[in-house]
Amino acid sequence: MRMTSLRGEALFEVEEYRVRRVSEQDIPLLRNLGERCREHIELHYGSPPDPEHLIRELLTDLPPGKVLADKFGMGLFDRSGRLVGGIDIIRDYPEPREWYLGLFVLDPKSRNHGLGAKLLVALEHWLRGEGAAYLRLAASEHNEAGRRFWTRHGFETVRQVIAEFGNKQSLFHVMRRALEG
Ligand SMILES: CC(C)(COP(=O)(O)OP(=O)(O)OC[C@H]1O[C@@H](n2cnc3c(N)ncnc32)[C@H](O)[C@@H]1OP(=O)(O)O)[C@@H](O)C(=O)NCCC(=O)NCCS
Numbered sequence: 001m002r003m004t005s006l007r008g009e010a011l012f013e014v015e016e017y018r019v020r021r022v023s024e025q026d027i028p029l030l031r032n033l034g035e036r037c038r039e040h041i042e043l044h045y046g047s048p049p050d051p052e053h054l055i056r057e058l059l060t061d062l063p064p065g066k067v068l069a070d071k072f073g074m075g076l077f078d079r080s081g082r083l084v085g086g087i088d089i090i091r092d093y094p095e096p097r098e099w100y101l102g103l104f105v106l107d108p109k110s111r112n113h114g115l116g117a118k119l120l121v122a123l124e125h126w127l128r129g130e131g132a133a134y135l136r137l138a139a140s141e142h143n144e145a146g147r148r149f150w151t152r153h154g155f156e157t158v159r160q161v162i163a164e165f166g167n168k169q170s171l172f173h174v175m176r177r178a179l180e181g
């Protein structure tokens with residue numbers, strides 16, 4: 001079911017989970033998720049892992065030329081209101097109708113039983129409703145499981161770039177897929 005996109009209300013649902021935009025009011029929940037996802041933060045930003053990165057990725061980080069109105073920092077909440085995942089997506093970047101997925105992360109306890117796959121299907125459905133035609137992301141060379149996930153879901157590497165986050169420099173596979181339907 002498609003729902004309104006006002007801040008605080010559900011953008012879409014995945015089984016018993018609700019996805020809504022996060023705000024500064026969610027900072028304690030975001031920090032807690034960041035603590036649980038330290039290994040993922042370390043993989044991108046180096047050591048020691050700083051959970052605050054996850055807060056910035058979901059609330060403030062923007063690529064060049066974009067404004068906060070283009071940014072959808074979303075949280076995946078279970079029925080009890082626990083935050084079990086985060087998605088950050090930028091509208092029309094780098095091209096019109098191509099949206100950029102900057103973060104797609106689940107609590108480690110919620111991985112490896114298909115939730116990510118269902119979340120991606122629901123996200124893509126929502127994106128098509130918003131007028132997106134392509135989804136783009138960058139997966140680190142250090143994240144083999146992540147690249148397997150995207151490849152399994154039809155994403156193809158279009159180029160490779162070297163980028164530095166925190167104190168870590170990595171090669172990233174820029175991956176992209178047309179949104180069907
Ligand atoms: C990437 C991520 C979002 C995927 O979500 P997920 O729920 O773990 O994804 P899935 O469960 O669909 O697939 C993950 C693995 O579980 C396996 N799996 C899925 N359902 C399963 C089941 N019922 N029983 C056993 N294994 C299962 C998949 O085959 C896959 O195996 P693989 O790693 O050997 O390829 C999640 O692992 C995550 O948050 N990782 C850290 C952040 C990250 O790397 N994000 C991507 C950045 S580019």
